[in-house]
Amino acid sequence: MSVYTIYHNPRCSKSRQTLQLLRDNGIEPEIVEYLNEPPTRTELRKIVRALGIPARALIRRKEKLFAEVGDSEARYSDSAAVNLLASHPRLMERPIVIRDEKAVIGRPPENTLELIAPE
Numbered sequence: 001m002s003v004y005t006i007y008h009n010p011r012c013s014k015s016r017q018t019l020q021l022l023r024d025n026g027i028e029p030e031i032v033e034y035l036n037e038p039p040t041r042t043e044l045r046k047i048v049r050a051l052g053i054p055a056r057a058l059i060r061r062k063e064k065l066f067a068e069v070g071d072s073e074a075r076y077s078d079s080a081a082v083n084l085l086a087s088h089p090r091l092m093e094r095p096i097v098i099r100d101e102k103a104v105i106g107r108p109p110e111n112t113l114e115l116i117a118p119e
Contacts, residue, residue: 004029007096015095018106025116029097038089044082047096050103055081060091
């Protein structure tokens with residue numbers, strides 16, 4: 001049986017909708033409130049690998065905090081982007097749902113349906 005994990009921000013409507021979508025499909029995921037329990041650099045690398053994207057694509061560039069601490073995301077190597085996200089988890093795209101070695105960003109929440117398959 002697969003284990004699902006959601007990197008969740010309960011204040012985010014898309015995150016709440018994604019969690020509800022999982023529950024509506026009979027899935028009770030492990031919930032990681034990443035603002036309270038920030039992912040480590042190792043965990044961030046695993047998330048990026050599971051998503052199949054460059055680490056800088058996981059940065060929320062429209063956040064006010066990004067203008068304060070970031071610069072142009074195009075300047076970030078994977079290592080620098082992971083360091084930025086580890087230091088400022090609020091900048092991480094959300095929600096992220098992981099199942100086994102695959103992951104999706106739940107924007108829109110329906111992206112999560114890609115991970116839901118019969119066991």
